[in-house]
Amino acid sequence: MTQLILEHLSAGYGGADIVHDVSLQVGSGEIVTLVGPNGAGKSTLLKSLAGVARVTAGSLSIDGTDLVALSPFERATRGVAFMPQDRNVFRTLTVTENLETSAWGHDDIAARKDEVIGLLPTLANYLNKAAGGLSGGQRQMAALGMTLMSRPSILLVDEPTAGLSPNLVGEMLDVLQQLTRDSGIGILIVEQNARAALARADRAVVLVDGRLRRAGPAAELAAEPDFGALFFGDHA
Amino acid sequence: MDAYLVAILTTAAVYVILALALNIQFGLTGLMNFGVVGFYGVGAYTSGIMTETLGQPILLGMLAAIVVGGLAGGLVSLLSIRLSGDFLAIVTLGFAETMRLAFNNEDWLTRGPRGFLIMTRPVIDGLGRGATAWFILGVFVLAAIIVFVVLNRLAGSPFGRVLRAIREDDLVPATLGKNVLAYRLQAFVLGSAAMALAGSLYAHYVQTITPDNFTTQVAVLVWMSLIVGGAGNMKGAVVGALVVTAIYEGTRFLAPLMEFLTPTQVSALRFIIIGTLLIVVVRYRPEGLLPERIAPRSRPDPVPAAG
Amino acid sequence: MKLSRRLFISSAAVTLAAPAYLRAGLAQSAPIVIGSMTPLTGGGGPYGPEKSDAHRAVVAQVNAQGGVMGREVQLISEDSETNPEAAVRAARKLIDADKVSAILGTWASSVSLGIMPLCQEANVLQVFSGSSDYLPDGDTKGLIFNLQPLNKAWAVALADLAVQRGFTEVAFAGPKNDFAASMGESFAASLEKLGGSIVGEPFYYNPGQASYRAEAEHLIRMNPPAIFVAGYVTDFVPVYRELIRGGFTGQIITLSFAVGPAFKEAVGDAANGILHGSPVPPIGKDSYETYLRLVGIEPSGQVQNSFGCMAYDEMNLCLLGMEAAKSTDSFAVADAIRKIANGPGERVTTFAEGKAMIEAGTAMNYDGASSSVDFQENGMLKSRDFALYEVKGGEDEIILTTTSDATQ
């Protein structure tokens, strides 16, 4: 049961902090959704966990190993995988090559690839296409496949459904939920389509102006009457 | 000794004009013009042809150089529509090399490799050798001051502010309705006209010009003057040209101090020093000796520099 | 602003201080300052060092024997970079900063012509080696002396050689520089005089290339019985290689300085059969061998340092001129040089012998390492003995020597 633990974490991009004093955990097998108005610092928080943004205070660890000092590629080897919102595939490489490259340093690349294709069967029918030529949905699926190649225990996903048509949004979120069930991965997801995300999440965390405003079971939060207000930032 | 200083300051004045011209193109507008020597050469040969082949007075020669240089600048600036940064640099470098080949092969116009003897000098006759040298220095310094004043006022004017905005990010001015290409064209024409003027002055001072006078090495020295002096700041360009000339000429005096090296090695050492200096300045003092005093980059519309 | 002013003043100070230090520290009465400007970089790079070494050796020898007029001779060496723009700046430094009395050793005609207006204006003597026919045009004060015959004389000798070996149809090729340009014209003219003609147009190529395959192919396609290639060694070697590799089997004619030891080493025995000629040091002549030994080279009966020996004569003539004229005024020295070179008088081959003659008050005739050294009114050589060679077994085998009289 791996745990990604944040305690009083603040982060930013070198200038003033955007995220202030956030503490939360993401365990394996659960989906935690991060919601909040635009500019609340959701992406910044996620990126700080991945090492793309800078952690300025507090601690960040996975199963006891501190991650703050590690670079993105060292964090990746510690089981934390991050899927960026865009430019998340190597456009000039084929999907197969994208997958193989994402398992650097492991010798059982073929086995992992089959595993991932098992988890995401739709990948099978465009394996040899150049990633740049894929449609939005296919590209996000390929990007997800790439993150799974390093067999992460915690998956940080930054708005996977951005730019997708409505029916694809549901499909993508179902796949993520499926992953937590089948392979026990813990997923922290930042999602604009709050309602759809909450419907599939175990827990939800609301971030407003870089601060943790509410946290709790997703179903409970979704049911709250003033949820819309909370989400759109006109503070209750 | 002072005669030598007069000679060096005269050459330095030519490099000051070249650095100022490059500053309006790269310093202000961000146009990577590596074809400095092309316009410099065009100015020199145009002026020479006017005064020698066509027997015109020297002022007409200079005027012709400025016009032809400006025209060439206009044409080359069309390249900057599609190209920027290092690609524009390589293509303009190509322009300069092609011009050098043209000077070398069009014997009918430029007397090719044999060299072009130019008798007319920017001087009134009858002066002794020393006085002539001082007179010429006076003419060159006057020309440099005129170019400085003109370009400096432009840099501080609204025109200059638009050029700086184009350098920062050419989308912003475009959205404000500024015709970016027209401004780039004007910056290019202004710069190359000034470079051609420098070429004309140089030709009449040196009295024999051959295609080998216009090699890429001259362009490197002009670029170095601007980077060392401070791109974007007209005073910086002036100081940069003086410092680089002082170093280029100063290192000549290293030879007697290093008797143990053969002349070839001393000459090689000089160029190693000059090359290393450029890299060190770009790395540790990229804004140059006299940085462009404008608000930090973050502000989209920079306050006009005191300049 | 403060930083830059300090930096500028300090660097200007360095520029000022250096020569003063040089002058004060060295000699009791002011030394005689001579400028040596040779091509140490650029196209002439392979030829510059032997010239500057010859200058240094002669000055060292003369200073060891008490200098000129009892004053020490100080040599300041500058690199012309085989580029007129750089040469003019170097010349300004020599003339205005170091106050040299003469500038010796320029090699490329474009450089000698480039600095000529400057030297003429400052009445500074120029003694150099160059062959462009335009050199005499720049001199109006009789202050230039050239130890190398001009292209006209050179072309006449080579045209003789070609016709004697039965080649009346010869193609011409050379780099697009002032030397080859005037050589091409003179060669065509002298060939016509002897009833021959140039095959096609004189072919000029761009020097300093990444490859010369295309140029060689052009010449091979013309398939002339013989080609006269007037290139420097840096472009002659690759062009020659491509001609051989391209299957050219005709006769190659060129200039001796392009086929020196470096070329033979580069090309090996494929060099055999090349006809070459040039104003050449009289191999075996005592003065030539004294020069070679002075710069530490064992005479090998081969053409060696064909430019170094001219530099040796440049310096000897200049210093002897000053000693005879008892002054460093250029006009007096120039007149003295003309008398010393053309004679009549006792034959002398070194500065020491000449100095003895001056003290004894007897006239002398300097017989140099590179030639008999007799000058015309315009400072060009009266005549120069040419040697024409064929490369056999990797060695230069002399075919004939002609004396080509430039005054005809």
Add this chain to the structure above:
Amino acid sequence: MQLLLNAIASAAILAPAAIGFTLIFTLFRYTNFAVGALMTTGAFAAWGMNELGLPIWMGGVFAVVFGAGLLLASDRIVFEPLRGRSGGTLLLVSIALSVIIDNVIRFAFGTQIRAFDLPLRPPLTFAGLRFTPETLWVIGISILATLAVGALLAFTRLGRALRAVADNASLASIRGLPVPRIEAAGILLAGALFGLSGTLAGLDLAIEPNLSLALAIPVIAAAIVGGLGSPLGAALGAVIIGLAEELTVAFISAPYKGAVGFVVIALVLLIRPQGLLGRPVERK
């Protein structure tokens, strides 16, 4: 037909360096003008070994290793601290580096011309074409090198990683690729290719320190024509440049051959910036 063979022979010398140049461009997005000086260093390194009595091919191997090390050193000392800078500034710095390298060679080796001790033999003729064994060796080695680099990029893990970093370095690091080490491998490969091209050029030309500009222009032209997105495109670009130069000398005018490289660059950059095989490459 002979023209085509000559073009291929000239292209064979430029191709490895053009591939290396494109590799550097795809990884770091700047044009390294010191490619000419690095090739000259390769030629001198190979000549140095040959002078000690080693056969030319061993000299070539040494030049390849020396070239790789030199480019890595120059990247660490000069270009690494300037990573964030614009393409233009890096171009200016690479020109300064080229001047330094040339003059270090001049300082160490002087300006005499040098050559491999290689017997100069008349050509063999086959079906009306004239060529010498060396030409075959040069073309053969160059094709071998091109295929080897092509295979490495296409099929090996390092190759994929190089292409990934070239495509999107930040994503590569997020995906767990050790980007600094991969970039270093790319530099070593490019440096080796420069050393190889330098040795091949040494077979053709007189080895001397004045060649850098003359070598740099056709190499950069070949890389740009081939498409700055694809290293293999550079090899094709080299053949095109070789042909363009041959035709210029044969039909237009020899002294203007120097301008061919630039004219081709200008045309390609204006009409089809991504070149033949490349993909649009977003630049700094």
